[in-house]
Amino acid sequence: xxxxxxxxxxxxxxxxxxxxxxxxxxxxxxxxxxxxxxxxxxxxxxxxxxxx
Numbered sequence: 001x002x003x004x005x006x007x008x009x010x011x012x013x014x015x016x017x018x019x020x021x022x023x024x025x026x027x028x029x030x031x032x033x034x035x036x037x038x039x040x041x042x043x044x045x046x047x048x049x050x051x052x
Contacts, residue, residue, distance in 0.1 A: 011040030014048045 010016045015028035016038055024040075026033040031046040 008043060008047045008049075009040060010038040010042040010044070010047075012050060014050045015046075016040075 010024070010026065010033075013026075013028075015026055015031065016024050017027045019025045019037070024038050026036055026038045026044075028034055028046050028048070031044050033042065033044055
């Protein structure tokens with residue numbers, strides 16, 4: 001996982017799901033970060049924008 005841009009980062013990704021207070025996990029099976037704890041500013045190639 002890398003820090004490509006702030007706009008397309010884990011914190012704004014549809015697959016950035018909460019696990020516990022202030023702790024998030026990647027839920028995208030195609031991502032290299034799948035199942036791992038993710039920070040808001042982490043990024044990957046599998047980014048998908050959240051639907052509002």
